Amino acid sequence: xxxxxxxxxxxxxxxxxxxxxxxxxxxxxxxxxxxxxxxxxxxxxxxxxxxxxxxxxxxxxxxxxxxxxxxxxxxxxxxxxxxxxxxxxxxxxxxxxxxxxxxxxxxxxxxxxxxxxxxxxxxxxxxxxxxxxxxxxxxxxxxxxxxxxxxxxxxxxxxxxxxxxxxxxxxxxxxxxxxxxxxxxxxxxxxxxxxxxxxxxxxxxxxxxxxxxxxxxxxxxxxxxxxxxxxxxxxxxxxxxxxxxxxxxxxxxxx
Amino acid sequence: xxxxxxxxxxxxxxxxxxxxxxxxxxxxxxxxxxxxxxxxxxxxxxxxxxxxxxxxxxxxxxxxxxxxxxxxxxxxxxxxxxxxxxxxxxxxxxxxxxxxxxxxxxxxxxxxxxxxxxxxxxxxxxxxxxxxxxxxxxxxxxxxxxxxxxxxxxxxxxxxxxxxxxxxxxxxxxxxxxxxxxxxxxxxxxxxxxxxxxxxxxxxxxxxxxxxxxxxxxxxxxxxxxxxxxxxxxxxxxxxxxxxxxxxxxxxxxxxxxxxxxxxxxxxxxxxxxxxxxxxxxxxxxxxxxxxxxxxxxxxxxxxxxxxxxxxxxxxxxxxxxxxxxxxxxxxxxxxxxx
Numbered sequence: 001x002x003x004x005x006x007x008x009x010x011x012x013x014x015x016x017x018x019x020x021x022x023x024x025x026x027x028x029x030x031x032x033x034x035x036x037x038x039x040x041x042x043x044x045x046x047x048x049x050x051x052x053x054x055x056x057x058x059x060x061x062x063x064x065x066x067x068x069x070x071x072x073x074x075x076x077x078x079x080x081x082x083x084x085x086x087x088x089x090x091x092x093x094x095x096x097x098x099x100x101x102x103x104x105x106x107x108x109x110x111x112x113x114x115x116x117x118x119x120x121x122x123x124x125x126x127x128x129x130x131x132x133x134x135x136x137x138x139x140x141x142x143x144x145x146x147x148x149x150x151x152x153x154x155x156x157x158x159x160x161x162x163x164x165x166x167x168x169x170x171x172x173x174x175x176x177x178x179x180x181x182x183x184x185x186x187x188x189x190x191x192x193x194x195x196x197x198x199x200x201x202x203x204x205x206x207x208x209x210x211x212x213x214x215x216x217x218x219x220x221x222x223x224x225x226x227x228x229x230x231x232x233x234x235x236x237x238x239x240x241x242x243x244x245x246x247x248x249x250x251x252x253x254x255x
Numbered sequence: 256x257x258x259x260x261x262x263x264x265x266x267x268x269x270x271x272x273x274x275x276x277x278x279x280x281x282x283x284x285x286x287x288x289x290x291x292x293x294x295x296x297x298x299x300x301x302x303x304x305x306x307x308x309x310x311x312x313x314x315x316x317x318x319x320x321x322x323x324x325x326x327x328x329x330x331x332x333x334x335x336x337x338x339x340x341x342x343x344x345x346x347x348x349x350x351x352x353x354x355x356x357x358x359x360x361x362x363x364x365x366x367x368x369x370x371x372x373x374x375x376x377x378x379x380x381x382x383x384x385x386x387x388x389x390x391x392x393x394x395x396x397x398x399x400x401x402x403x404x405x406x407x408x409x410x411x412x413x414x415x416x417x418x419x420x421x422x423x424x425x426x427x428x429x430x431x432x433x434x435x436x437x438x439x440x441x442x443x444x445x446x447x448x449x450x451x452x453x454x455x456x457x458x459x460x461x462x463x464x465x466x467x468x469x470x471x472x473x474x475x476x477x478x479x480x481x482x483x484x485x486x487x488x489x490x491x492x493x494x495x496x497x498x499x500x501x502x503x504x505x506x507x508x509x510x511x512x513x514x515x516x517x518x519x520x521x522x523x524x525x526x527x528x529x530x531x532x533x534x535x536x537x538x539x540x541x542x543x544x545x546x547x548x549x550x551x552x553x554x555x556x557x558x559x560x561x562x563x564x565x566x567x568x569x570x571x572x573x574x575x576x577x578x579x580x581x582x583x584x585x586x587x588x589x590x591x592x593x594x
Contacts (some may be wrong), residue, residue, distance in 0.1 A: 048488050050488065233521055
């Protein structure tokens with residue numbers, strides 16, 4: 001459903017990623033991992049059409065270059081980290097914005113019954129059914145991130161890009177949301193691409209993994225096959241596997 | 256929400272009534288309605304209403320109050336759009352060069368006594384409008400060349416550079432021509448005095464069409480407040496919408512200041528108050544900003560012409576003097592309540 005061939009992208013004419021080639025299949029849940037500055041977020045922004053890209057990118061068999069922004073947004077949604085301050089919209093109003101491309105813009109772009117039901121369903125999915133009328137400026141960071149997730153789901157895309165979506169969330173919601181997205185991607189020809197710093201969460205999300213370093217792909221394939229101790233050590237410059245075993249040992253001693 | 260909107264509309268009507276009723280000659284609200292009924296619907300005029308009262312109301316006070324309302328509404332809508340598009344609570348058309356461009360145009364007309372054939376006395380407002388809009392178009396074009404994504408910071412910085420530069424040129428020109436300085440300063444301070452129905456007839460449709468036009472983009476405006484990247488990923492054609500809305504807001508402001516001069520603060524304070532009371536949805540913010548900004552301007556003009564009567568204060572000074580403490584009260588009292 002999405003194919004990248006020799007894709008490059010960056011800021012101010014300087015490429016941060018280059019030579020990126022991979023395909024995303026329907027039903028796939030891909031986790032992108034790598035150290036800070038390796039280009040994970042840049043890759044997501046290029047796929048979402050926020051950054052211009054070099055090389056070739058095809059969405060549903062059509063070249064993305066020249067594709068209208070609305071067409072891309074109908075198929076690809078992105079959930080980013082929370083940043084900055086927000087105006088005081090209610091939870092319901094915020095999630096309804098995800099229906100923009102479905103209800104159309106403008107003065108008469110009023111939501112249909114189906115839109116309203118979809119929005120309420122998405123709000124319920126993220127556990128905020130009782131907060132639908134609450135202004136988002138009064139929510140905690142975790143609640144706000146769940147509102148944005150509901151808005152992303154309301155967009156009803158084929159691909160959801162996640163850029164550190166579990167920041168601000170407590171463990172319960174981290175697990176619930178990632179599991180929900182995994183289930184979401186497993187039906188109806190959908191897919192998820194997630195950037196997660198926490199390796200245990202990354203493993204929970206992705207049945208396939210893309211490992212990046214220095215703006216390039218180090219490895220790509222099924223998570224269980226690709227993520228070896230040697231590769232992770234090469235990627236992060238520390239003995240990741242040993243560190244995780246040590247953590248498990250501490251955990252065992254606690255329990 | 257409906258109740259709040261009805262209260263805002265009633266407050267706007269009450270402000271207009273005060274604006275026409277109070278002055279050196281007081282006119283009772285009932286007489287105001289009778290005179291309007293007489294003039295608009297041809298109803299008979301009650302005995303005891305003097306012809307001079309009719310003249311004062313119909314030829315002086317009503318056009319003045321309506322013009323103040325329209326100008327306040329226009330500036331307020333424009334401010335709401337600018338703040339949302341540029342995602343900056345201090346942004347306004349003035350920030351990115353409308354007032355400095357309009358001042359420069361007015362300066363040229365006043366210093367050189369230019370009069371364009373056919374439009375005669377409308378030369379000053381039209382040239383002010385054209386230069387205000389021209390400055391903002393130049394600033395945005397320049398910003399889009401520097402940064403093809405047209406990020407907000409680039410637009411604000413380029414706008415401010417243009418604004419400061421044009422202001423400097425205007426200051427130099429007026430300093431070199433001291434005999435015209437007073438008229439120029441007077442224009443720059445804004446005023447509703449000596450305005451007739453012509454200005455009302457010209458500005459009213461501009462405000463109606465302008466407000467309806469930006470209201471058409473209410474959902475895009477909502478999404479743009481979440482930042483450029485989020486708006487893009489939700490499907491907003493950001494560059495096109497941003498260009499369109501910035502130019503529309505600048506045109507609305509430019510039209511208003513062309514007729515009444517530069518009046519600050521309304522465009523900043525009214526949208527903030529509206530968002531605090533009515534929420535942030537632009538489907539509500541845009542029309543209610545017209546009511547609140549309009550009512551605010553009418554009250555400020557009333558203060559400007561009555562507090563030091565028979566002299567008149569510059570209305571721009573009153574908008575700031577009345578608005579700043581009111582703004583602080585609304586903002587901080589609601590914040591304290593939330594805590």
